[in-house]
Amino acid sequence: MRERRQHQRFQVQIPAKIQFDCCTAIDCVIVDQSASGAGLQVQDAEHVPDAFELLSPYGFRTCQVAWRTRDRLGVSLRWWWSSTTSEQVGSAA
Numbered sequence: 001m002r003e004r005r006q007h008q009r010f011q012v013q014i015p016a017k018i019q020f021d022c023c024t025a026i027d028c029v030i031v032d033q034s035a036s037g038a039g040l041q042v043q044d045a046e047h048v049p050d051a052f053e054l055l056s057p058y059g060f061r062t063c064q065v066a067w068r069t070r071d072r073l074g075v076s077l078r079w080w081w082s083s084t085t086s087e088q089v090g091s092a093a
Helices: none
Strands: 010-020 024-033 037-042 051-056 059-068 072-082 088-091
Touching (some): 037 059
Antiparallel strands (some): 010 051, 037 072, 051 059, 072 088
16 A cells, blocks of 8 residues: 655654534544644544544644544644644644
């Protein structure tokens, strides 16, 4: 299988929340991460929308789902907001 990722991914274990519909949040774990994407472990990926905000100890990221299985999501990371400021910082793409 041909590798399509643009950046190397690193194994991590970071607790996070998937946030959507203004008040809905689902617990997840970021299991791998790169400059432009991440792998998320979730209880039930079927209930996660195609676009959402990812809240981690490092801030908020706007995410777009690239692929999904029953309990995993591969996402592209778009914009991020710092947890120490409320300003938009940049794009990973």
